[in-house]
Amino acid sequence: MATKDYYNILGVNKEASFDAIKKAYRSLAKKYHPDKNPNDKFAEERFKDIQEAYSILSDSNKRANYDRMVEAEKQGYFFDDMDSFFSGFNTHRENAQVKFDDFGGFGDLFSRIFDKTDRSRSKTRPKRGADINYELAIPFEKAILGWETVISITRDEECPTCQGSGARLGTNVQKCPDCGGRGKIKFTQGNFSVNQTCPKCYGRGIIIPVPCTTCNGVGHFQQVRRIPINIPPGIENGMRIRVPGQGESGVSGGPNGDLYIIAKVMEHKFLKRQGDDITCEITIDFIQAIMGVTVVVSTVDGKVRLNVPAGTQPGTILRLKGKGIKKANGDGNGDQLIKVNVSLPKNITEKQKELLKKFREE
Ligand SMILES: [Zn+2]
Ligand SMILES: [Zn+2]
Structure with a gap:
């Protein structure tokens, strides 16, 4: 006592x-x-x-x-x-x-x-395991199209051999005789009394006479687990996905915590998201703008050929139907919008100047 x-x-x-x-x-x-x-x-x-x-x-x-x-x-x-x-x-x-x-x-x-x-802290009280937050970097295309992947997490799991007690099979955990199971001992110095962590049981209130060999008497340990994750199409940066029961182990029969996947959508060097649509820009020269041209454009599912019609004005927005994000209401996909920039030459030769004069007179 x-x-x-x-x-x-x-x-x-x-x-x-x-x-x-x-x-x-x-x-x-x-x-x-x-x-x-x-x-x-x-x-x-x-x-x-x-x-x-x-x-x-x-x-x-x-x-x-x-x-x-x-x-x-x-x-x-x-x-x-x-x-x-x-x-x-x-x-x-x-x-x-x-x-x-x-x-x-x-x-x-x-x-x-x-x-x-x-x-x-009472040992007999079931306690829910902690939640785990996991930031998952998602390539831009995968965020648009959806992604089935597998992640590795390190989490605290209950020892399956002793089921968390820390005692070897067939033996029992005992109440700490020094602190009577409280985990704390009262020390008195002069007129002052202080509660200190029990040095025998390190504050656990229990001692384990014969430790479990799997967990060395700790009752739980860190485990690396591979967990399949399903990223739905159209996920946005910062969104959280809950994976129930995949957090840290519960204590004394308490439920496991949950795993939360926090989406970190990576930037694309060419494509940007705008609601259900994807936007991008292309640049053609003024002759291509005047005469029309076929260009190759990146989309989330590969490159496609795009016809820029003759007489396209700078700033025109062309549309690739259905190349955007799957709409949440199930009503098809958004589009990819391509803004056309037109570059003008800064320096031209004397001969080019003559040709342009002739072009105007025509
Ligand atoms: Zn164990
Ligand atoms: Zn103790």
Whole structure:
């Protein structure tokens, strides 16, 4: 039991009167006083314990609460079954909190009983595994057309051999004897009391006498998993896809977390997205614009030939039907829109100048 036995420290029984406690304290304090025992570590510790014990047992309020706490510990209320502790205490809980609040140094012991974070750490309480967020870089074309791919994730999984207990098959996990399963130990230095993580069980509240050989007693480990992912056509940058149950393992029978794929759509050097359409630009020279030309244009599913008709004006937008994004309402696909730029020569020769003059006169 982690809580100090103050009666034992003062060598009195639990029914001892105030006078008997005072008497015991005086004689022990004299015996172990540091002035009488210089450089004696043991005496120093004893002296501190004696003072602490007296400070609690000489105050009727503190003594009553201490007694109650020890009683609760004896009945296992602190450790294994928080819920029954609560149901047993519920009717008195309001009173109890008021009383414990003005209890100074002992308040923390009681607040710990009511502390929700400690309850959630209880080994027997099923806990859902954490979600995993995975940023997936998606090539532009795949984002438009849809993509079946496989990703590798590293996630925390429950050990299948011991099913998370950490104990070798046929053996059991035991409550930590040092901290009584609480994971914390109360240390007292002078008038100060602090809760420290139990050094025996590292705060887990349990010890594993014979560790599972698969997980070395940890109960879970990091696993690399390959997970097939189906990217729907038309996914946009930043969209999230939920893959249920593929996150971290749940604890104590709790459900697994989910895997979230966050789409990072890569840019295309030529194509851009605009709603359900895809846009791009081409540049032809002025003679091609005047006389018409056939050019090769990239689309999300390969290159196609595009006729630029004679007399196309700069800035004209040509349309490739159905080469855009599959519409969400199932109403076919968007288009690819091609903006036609026309380049004009900056320098021309004398001969070209003559020809252009003739062209104008024509
Ligand atoms: Zn294991
Ligand atoms: Zn412990």
